[in-house]
Amino acid sequence: MSDEFQRIFGTTPTGVWAAPGRVNLIGEHTDYNDGFVLPIALPHAVRLTAAPRTDGRLRLYSAQGDGRTTDLPVAELAPGAVAGWAAYPAGVVWALREAGHPVGGADLYFDSDVPTGAGLSSSAALEVVVAAAYRDLYGLPLSTPAIGLLCQRAENLFVGVPCGVMDQMASACCTEGNALFLDVREMTQRQVPLRLAEQGLELLVIDTRVKHDLGDGAYAGVRAGCERAAGLLGLRALRDAPSLAAGRDPHPAAVLAAALAQLPAELVPVVRHVVTENDRVLRAVELLDKGEFEALGPILTAGHASLRDDFRVSCAETDLAVAAAVAAGALGARMTGGGFGGSVIALVGVDRTAEVGAAVTAAFAAAGLREPALFTATAAAGARRLA
Ligand code: GAF
Numbered sequence: 001m002s003d004e005f006q007r008i009f010g011t012t013p014t015g016v017w018a019a020p021g022r023v024n025l026i027g028e029h030t031d032y033n034d035g036f037v038l039p040i041a042l043p044h045a046v047r048l049t050a051a052p053r054t055d056g057r058l059r060l061y062s063a064q065g066d067g068r069t070t071d072l073p074v075a076e077l078a079p080g081a082v083a084g085w086a087a088y089p090a091g092v093v094w095a096l097r098e099a100g101h102p103v104g105g106a107d108l109y110f111d112s113d114v115p116t117g118a119g120l121s122s123s124a125a126l127e128v129v130v131a132a133a134y135r136d137l138y139g140l141p142l143s144t145p146a147i148g149l150l151c152q153r154a155e156n157l158f159v160g161v162p163c164g165v166m167d168q169m170a171s172a173c174c175t176e177g178n179a180l181f182l183d184v185r186e187m188t189q190r191q192v193p194l195r196l197a198e199q200g201l202e203l204l205v206i207d208t209r210v211k212h213d214l215g216d217g218a219y220a221g222v223r224a225g226c227e228r229a230a231g232l233l234g235l236r237a238l239r240d241a242p243s244l245a246a247g248r249d250p251h252p253a254a255v256l257a258a259a260l261a262q263l264p265a266e267l268v269p270v271v272r273h274v275v276t277e278n279d280r281v282l283r284a285v286e287l288l289d290k291g292e293f294e295a296l297g298p299i300l301t302a303g304h305a306s307l308r309d310d311f312r313v314s315c316a317e318t319d320l321a322v323a324a325a326v327a328a329g330a331l332g333a334r335m336t337g338g339g340f341g342g343s344v345i346a347l348v349g350v351d352r353t354a355e356v357g358a359a360v361t362a363a364f365a366a367a368g369l370r371e372p373a374l375f376t377a378t379a380a381a382g383a384r385r386l387a
Contacts, residue, residue: 002049004049004063004109005049005051005107005109008061008069008107008109009051009059009061009069009107009109011051011107012051013049013050013051013107013109014050014051014052014137015049015050015133015136015137015385015386015387016047016048016049016050016385016386016387017047017048017050017129017132017133017136017383017384017385017386018045018046018047018048018129018383018384018386019045019046019048019124019125019126019127019128019129019132019171019172019382019383019384020041020042020043020044020045020046020114020125020170020171020174020380020381020382020383021041021042021044021045021046021114021115021120021121021122021124021125021171022039022040022041022042022120022121022124022166022167022170022171022174023039023040023042023120023203023205023336023337023343023345023377024037024038024039024166024170024336024337025038025039025040025179025194025284025296025300025336025345026038026277026280026281026284026296026299026300026303026334027039027166027277027278027280027281028277028303028307028311028313028334028335028336028337028338028339029222029223029226029273029274029277029307029311029313029338029339030184030239030274030277030278030281031164031165031166031182031184032162032163032164032165032184032223032226033226033230033237033238033239033274033278034184034185034236034237034238034239034240035184035185035237035238035239035274035277035278035281036181036182036183036184036278036281036282036285037166037169037170037180037181037182037184037281038179038180038181038182038192038281038284038285039166039167039169039170039174039179039180039182040170040174040178040179040180040194040203040377040379040380041170041171041174041176041180041379041380041381041382042114042120042205042377042380043377043378043380044112044113044114044115044120045112045113045114045125045129045380046110046111046112046114046122046125046126046129047110047111047112047129047386048108048109048110048129048130048133049108049109049111050106050107050108050109050133050137051106051107051137052104052105052106052137052138053104053105053106053107054104054105055105056073056074056075056104056105057071057072057073057074057105058071058072058073058074058077058089058090058093058105058106058108059071059072059105059106059107059108060072060086060089060090060108060110061108061109061110062085062109062110062111062112063109063110063111063112064110064111064112064116065085070082070086070090072086072090073105074093074097074103074104074105077090077091077093077094077097077158078094079091079094079157079158079160080160082158085126087158087159088123088126088127088130088154088155088159089108089110089126089127089130090158091127091154091155091157091158091159092127092130092131092134092150092151092154093106093130093134094154094158095150095151095153095154095157095158096131096134096140096150099150101134101138101140101142102138103134103138103140104138106133106134106137108130108133110126110129112125112126115207115373117211117341117342118207118209118211118342118343118373119207119211119335119336119337119338119339119341119342119343120205120207120337120342120343121167121170121171121337123155123159123161123167124151124155124167124168124170124171125171127151127154127155127168127171128147128148128151128168128171128172128382128383129171129383131147131150131151131172131383132147132172132383132384132385135147136385144172144173144382144383145169145172145173145187145189147168147172147383148165148168148169148171148172148173149165149168149169149187151168151171151172152164152165152168152169155168161216162219162220162223163219163338164184165184166182166184169182169189170382171382171383172382172383173189173382174379174380174381174382175191175381175382176379176380176381177193177194177195177378177379178191178192178193178194178379179191179192179194179288179379180192181281181285184239185237185239192285192288192289193288194288194293194379195291195293196293196347197350197378198291199291199293199294200349200350200351201293201294201331201347201348201349201350202347202348202350202353202376202377202378203345203346203347203348203376203377203378204325204330204345204346204347204348204353204356204357204374204375204376204377205336205343205344205345205374205375205376205377206321206325206343206344206345206346206357206360206372206373206374207342207343207372207373207374207375208317208318208321208341208342208343208344208364208369208372209370209371209372209373210315210317210318210341210342210369210370211340211341211342212315212340212341218313218339218340219313219338219339219340222270222311222312222313225266225267225270226238226270226271226274228267229263229267229270229271232262232263232264232267233259233262233263233271238271238274238275239274239278241256241259241271241274241275242255242256242259242275243256243275243278243279244256244275244276244279245279245282245283256272256275259271260272269309269310269311269312270310270311272306272310273306273307273310273311274311276302276306276310277303277306280299280302280303280306283299284296284299287299293347294331294347296331296332296347297330297331297332297347298331298332299332300331300332300333300334300345300346300347301322301326301332301333301334303334304318304319304322304333304334304335304344307334307335307339311339313335313338313339313340314335314339315339315340315341317341317364317369318335318339318341318342318343318344320363320364320367320369321333321335321344321346321360321363321364321372322334322335322344322346323363324359324360324362324363324364325344325346325348325356325359325360326346327359328352328355328356328358328359328360329348329349329352329355329356330346330347330348330352330356331347331348331349332346332347333345333346333347345377346360353376357374360372360374361374
């Protein structure tokens with residue numbers, strides 16, 4: 001990569017950094033409701049070879065791009081001014097500058113194996129790797145959670161995508177072998193060991209290779225629905241809606257039903273999803289803590305049903321992948337990420353992985369769909385310096 005860097009920029013790189021994509025085990029569309037999430041980092045990552053510049057210019061090149069270098073003056077970065085993939089790294093440098101960090105220019109060479117448009121957070125990885133490199137190149141006092149929050153700010157304000165913070169936090173804060181249990185309101189986190197292999201289990205990722213165009217606007221729409229429902233219920237966020245989990249209230253179902261009765265009909269299932277999904281995260285963490293990994297399966301499948309029937313962000317392709325995986329013996333499966341296409345995760349016994357994958361592939365072929373991409377995922381490390 002160093003030779004390529006020199007060929008493109010004519011200078012010598014200072015170092016190499018990596019930041020991963022993610023899959024979320026459970027806790028979907030809960031992050032912007034101040035709730036709980038449980039992602040793992042993927043072994044797939046964006047690698048960044050970088051060197052600082054003294055002339056205030058930010059030069060960007062992607063091995064997966066069109067062969068052109070983007071050249072931007074850091075002092076002139078402004079929301080809306082940069083188009084395409086370059087907006088993500090440029091947005092991070094802008095957010096660092098806006099936060100008062102003394103940052104200058106840099107030459108940045110990106111090379112990624114995170115599938116794009118697959119709901120696996122390639123954009124967050126692109127942001128986080130820039131923040132990690134800038135932290136080291138410019139000696140910035142940034143913790144990994146601070147990097148996650150700053151990158152979310154870049155995506156919200158510079159790129160203009162109203163995402164929550166899960167993806168950036170996963171890419172910045174995950175550690176190898178663990179799921180990241182994140183309480184988004186409190187910004188507290190705990191690494192929860194995910195020892196699937198010990199019990200003969202693994203996670204199969206099924207990238208449907210479908211991305212429905214309505215995705216971006218639809219994400220903003222469901223997020224707005226959640227905020228409206230919270231407002232109508234007089235709550236700071238839907239995290240504060242009554243839980244169905246035992247222990248938090250003597251008659252949880254009745255309390256939730258009374259709250260839901262105050263809402264317009266279309267918002268009732270939206271709230272129900274967020275409430276039950278937060279409960280599923282807490283239950284999943286309990287099970288992982290006890291090492292009861294097989295019991296995670298039904299929680300995943302219930303989470304998918306909730307996203308499909310209540311929150312309505314799944315699609316025919318992810319529904320088909322989940323149904324085919326479970327029918328072929330997966331312990332549980334669900335769409336992961338924002339929805340409207342993207343990827344599905346399935347919890348499978350290692351002796352059944354090939355069979356489950358083949359069944360999903362056959363179901364896609366029978367439905368006349370493009371062949372899905374399959375891989376197994378282990379919990380990898382978050383952002384780090386490689387060299
Ligand atoms: C996307 C967003 F970027 C996340 O913040 C999160 O809301 C997720 O969809 C749904 O859980 O990945």
